[in-house]
Amino acid sequence: MKTVMLVCSAGMSTSLLVNKIRVNVINKGLDLKIIAASEAEARSLNYEVDVLLLGPQVRYLAEKLRDLLGEQGTKVSIIDSISYGTLDGEAVLNQALALIEEDS
Amino acid sequence: MKRLINFLEVYFIPVAGKIGSQRHMVAIRDGFISIIPLVIIGSLSVLINNLPVTGYQTFMVSFFGEGWTSFGIYIYNGTFAIISLLIVFSISFNLALSYNEDPLLAGLVSFASFFILLIQADGNSFAISFRWLGSAGLFVSIFVALLSTEILVRLMQYTKLKEKNTEGMSPVLARSFAALLPTLIVLAFFSTIKIIFLLLGIENILATLYNFIQKPLAGMANTLGTAILLVFLSHLLWFLGLHGSNILEPFIQAMYLPALQENLQAFTTGATIPNIFTKPFFDSFVYMGGCGTTISLLLAFFIFSRKGRFKNLAKVSVAQGIFNINEPLIYGLPIVMNPIFLIPFIMTPIVLTVISYLSILLGLVPKTIAMVPWTTPPIISGFLVTGSMMGSFLQVINIIIGAIIYLPFMIMAEKADNSD
Numbered sequence: 001m002k003t004v005m006l007v008c009s010a011g012m013s014t015s016l017l018v019n020k021i022r023v024n025v026i027n028k029g030l031d032l033k034i035i036a037a038s039e040a041e042a043r044s045l046n047y048e049v050d051v052l053l054l055g056p057q058v059r060y061l062a063e064k065l066r067d068l069l070g071e072q073g074t075k076v077s078i079i080d081s082i083s084y085g086t087l088d089g090e091a092v093l094n095q096a097l098a099l100i101e102e103d104s
Numbered sequence: 105m106k107r108l109i110n111f112l113e114v115y116f117i118p119v120a121g122k123i124g125s126q127r128h129m130v131a132i133r134d135g136f137i138s139i140i141p142l143v144i145i146g147s148l149s150v151l152i153n154n155l156p157v158t159g160y161q162t163f164m165v166s167f168f169g170e171g172w173t174s175f176g177i178y179i180y181n182g183t184f185a186i187i188s189l190l191i192v193f194s195i196s197f198n199l200a201l202s203y204n205e206d207p208l209l210a211g212l213v214s215f216a217s218f219f220i221l222l223i224q225a226d227g228n229s230f231a232i233s234f235r236w237l238g239s240a241g242l243f244v245s246i247f248v249a250l251l252s253t254e255i256l257v258r259l260m261q262y263t264k265l266k267e268k269n270t271e272g273m274s275p276v277l278a279r280s281f282a283a284l285l286p287t288l289i290v291l292a293f294f295s296t297i298k299i300i301f302l303l304l305g306i307e308n309i310l311a312t313l314y315n316f317i318q319k320p321l322a323g324m325a326n327t328l329g330t331a332i333l334l335v336f337l338s339h340l341l342w343f344l345g346l347h348g349s350n351i352l353e354p355f356i357q358a359m360y361l362p363a364l365q366e367n368l369q370a371f372t373t374g375a376t377i378p379n380i381f382t383k384p385f386f387d388s389f390v391y392m393g394g395c396g397t398t399i400s401l402l403l404a405f406f407i408f409s410r411k412g413r414f415k416n417l418a419k420v421s422v423a424q425g426i427f428n429i430n431e432p433l434i435y436g437l438p439i440v441m442n443p444i445f446l447i448p449f450i451m452t453p454i455v456l457t458v459i460s461y462l463s464i465l466l467g468l469v470p471k472t473i474a475m476v477p478w479t480t481p482p483i484i485s486g487f488l489v490t491g492s493m494m495g496s497f498l499q500v501i502n503i504i505i506g507a508i509i510y511l512p513f514m515i516m517a518e519k520a521d522n523s524d
Contacts, residue, residue, distance in 0.1 A: 009350040012479070013431035016424065039350075040134050044201055057347035057431060060121030081345065085435025087420070 003033040003048060004096045006079070007065075008055035011038035017079075020089030021096075032096075049074050051099045053092065056081040075099045105443050112344055120341055124351035127202050128250055133350075135195030135249070136357035140475075142190060143361065146183030147368055147474040149176035151491050154371070177372060184365055185234065188241035192218040195249035203257045206283070210253045213287050217252040217294040218245055221309050236310045238369065239362030243318035244310050246358065252290050259286035325359035328461055331381050335390060335457050339450045342395045345440040349395060356383065367473050377471045380464045384472045384489040387428075389460040389502060392482040394430030396439065396449040397456055399482060400506025404514050407507075411518045427479040437517075444520060448513045452506045459505065460498060469494045 004021075006014035015036035025032050039058060042065060052074050054062055059078045066076045077099055083091035123129055153173040164172050183190075193211040200210030221244060222236060235241075263282050298309065306312050324330055334352060341348030349356075364382040371377055393399025402425050405418035414437075421433040439445045463469045472489045480488065482503065486495035 008431065009347050012429050013424070016429075016432065040137070040198075043130075055347075055431065056345055056435065057342075058124075058350065060117075060124045060346065060351075064125045081435045081438070081440065085432055085438055087432050087436070 001031050001033055002050040002100055003035065004051045004053065004100075005042065005049045006034070006036045006053050006055070006092075007039060007042045007058065007061075008036075009039050009058055011036050011041065014055055017084065017087055017089065017092060020087050021093050022089075024089045024093045028093075030097075043068065048072065051096045052076045053096060054078045056084055075102070109344075109441060112340075116340075117344055117346065120344075120346055120351050124346070128199065129354045131195050131199035131202060131250070131253075132246060132354040132358065134198040135191055135246075136353070136361065138194045138198065139187070139190045140477075142183040143187070144475050144477060146180045146185070147364070148476070148488070149179040149183075150368055150372055151474045151488070152176055154491060180368070180372065181234075184238075184368060186237040187239055187361070187365055188245035189215070189218070189237050191242060192245040192249045195246060196253045199250065199253045200257060203261075205257045205260050209283055209287070210256055213256055213290050214249045214252040216291060218248045220291065220294040220298055221248065236308075236314075239365040240314050240318070241310050242358070242362050243321075244313050248294070252294065255293060256286050256290050259289055322359065322362065326363060326379050326381050328458065331386075331457055331461070332454055335386070335453045336450060339396060339453055342434065343440060343446055343449060345435075349391070356386070360386070364472065364475060367471055371473045377473065380461055380471055382472045384475050384485075385460065385464075386457075387478050388472070388476075388480075388482070388485040388489045388495070389498060390453050390456050391428060391478070392499060392503060392506075393425045394428050395434070395453070396430070397452045397502070397506045398430045398433055398439075399425050399428075400452060400503050401433070401448075401510045401514065403503060403507040404510045408511060408514065409518065411521065413521065414514075414518060426481045428481075429479070442517075444513055444517045448510045452509045455509065456502045456506060459502060463498050469498045 006018055006021075008014045018034050018036040021034050025034060039061060042052060042061075049069070050073070052065065052069065054065070054076065056078055062076055062078055069076060077095070079092055080095065082088075083095070153176045168175075193215045196214035197207040197211040200207040218241075222232060222241070260282070263286060301309050301312075334356065338348035338352050341351055360381060360383040363379040364384060367377045367379050367382060390397060393402060398421075402418050402422055405414055406422075409415045409418065417433065417436055421430065421436075424430065424432065434440055437445070439449055460469075464471055470490045470492045472495075473491060474489050476485050476488045482499045483496045486497070486499035487493060489495060
C-alpha cells in the first residue's frame with residue numbers, strides 16, 4: 001500500500017482535506033493511506049511515505065524536505081492552491097496519483 | 105498593483121522562505137512549540153487560583169484550607185517559571201534532530217552547558233536564583249542551546265568519519281564512547297567562557313547579558329510600533345500566500361512568551377503586571393478566526409452576503425473559523441493575491457492591535473496573564489487569558505469593528521465576482 005502525507009505548519013488545515021480525500025479513495029476503491037502531519041513531524045519522518053504534499057502556505061519548505069526525504073524515494077510536491085482552498089479532495093487525490101504513477 | 109506583487113515575489117518571498125526554512129530558526133520555533141503544553145498548564149494553574157467569581161475564594165478555602173493555592177503555584181514553578189531550562193533542552197533537541205544526530209545527547213549537553221554558565225560560585229554554596237531559570241535567562245538559554253549543539257554536532261560528525269575500528273563493541277557502547285570526547289570539548293568550552301567572564305570581573309553572566317542585551321530587546325518588543333510592524337509583516341506574507349505566523353514564530357515566541365511569564369510572575373506575587381504585548385495578546389485579540397481576523401469577515405458574510413458562492417464558502421469555513429483555522433477561506437475566497445482584500449486583510453488586524461492596546465493601557469481590560477491553545481474559540485479565550493469578562497467583551501467589540509472594516513470590501517468583491 002502506498003502512503004500519501006499532507007503537511008501544513010500544525011497539521012490542522014490539512015487534516016480537513018485528508019477527510020475529503022479519504023472519501024474519494026474509498027469511492028474509487030484504491031489501496032492508499034492518507035495522513036496529515038505537522039511540519040515538524042514531516043521532518044522527523046522515520047517511516048516510508050511515497051508522496052508528501054505541502055500546503056501552499058508552507059511551500060518554502062519544499063526544497064529542504066526534498067533534500068531530506070529524496071534519498072528514501074519520497075516525492076515532495078505542493079498542493080494546488082485552488083484545490084487547497086476549496087478543499088477539493090478529488091483534485092488533490094489526482095495530483096497524488098499522478099506523482100505515484102510517475103514511478104511505475 | 106501587479107508591479108508591486110511582482111516586486112514582492114522577486115525580492116521578498118525568497119527571503120521570507122529562507123527564514124521560514126532556516127535550520128536554526130526552525131529549531132527555535134519547534135523548541136518553543138514543544139514546551140507549549142507545559143506553558144499553558146503552568147499559566148492556567150495560576151489562573152485557577154484567582155478566578156474572578158464571587159464566593160469562589162471562600163469556597164475553595166473552606167474546602168481545601170488556606171494553603172489551597174500552593175497546588176497551582178507548585179505546578180507553575182515546575183513549568184512556566186523554569187522556561188529557560190525547558191527551552192535550552194528543547195531547542196537543542198530539535199536542532200540536533202535536524203542534523204540527524206543524537207537529539208537526547210545534544211539536549212543533555214546543552215542543559216549541562218547552561219548550568220555551567222548559571223552556577224554562582226559564591227564561596228561554598230551553589231545557589232541558583234530562580235529568576236534566571238525563568239524568562240530572564242531566556243536569551244542565554246537560546247544562545248547556549250544553538251552554540252553547544254552546533255559544536256557537538258560538528259564534532260560528532262567528525263569523529264564518525266574517523267571511527268571505523270569499533271567492531272566487536274556493542275552499538276550502545278560504541279556510541280557512548282564516540283560521544284565522550286565531543287561532550288567533553290563542549291563542556292570545557294563553556295567552562296572556559298565562565299572563567300573568562302570571571303576574570304573580567306563578571307560574576308553573574310546571565311544577569312550581565314540580561315541587562316545589556318535581553319532587557320533592551322524586550323523593551324523594544326513591548327512597544328506599539330513593534331507590535332504593528334510584526335502584525336503587518338505577518339499579514340503581508342499571508343497575503344502573498346505564505347504562512348506568515350509560521351515564518352515569524354521564532355521571533356514572536358522569543359519576544360512575547362517571556363513577556364507573558366513576567367506578567368504571570370508579577371501576578372503570583374501581587375505586583376503590578378508589566379507587559380501589554382504578550383503571545384496571548386495577539387492570539388486572542390487579533391488573530392481571531394485565524395490571520396486577518398477572518399472571523400469578522402465570516403460575520404460580514406453571514407449578515408450581508410447575498411451571493412451563493414460566498415455564502416456557501418462562509419458556511420463551510422465557519423466550523424473551522426471558530427477554532428481559528430482559516431486556510432480554506434484564505435485560499436478559497438481567495439484572499440491570497442486578491443487586491444480587493446489586501447486593504448481590509450492587513451488593516452483589520454492592525455486596527456484591532458491598536459484598539460486592544462489602548463483598551464488595556466486605559467485599564468478597561470486587564471493585561472494578559474495566561475496562555476491557551478491557539479485553537480481556543482474567541483470569547484472563551486478572552487476570558488481565560490485575562491481572567492476577566494472584560495477580555496471576552498473586548499473580543500466581541502473587536503470582531504464587530506473588524507466586520508465593519510471588511511464589509512465594504514466584501515460588497516466590492518461580490519460585485520466583481522458577479523461581473524465575471
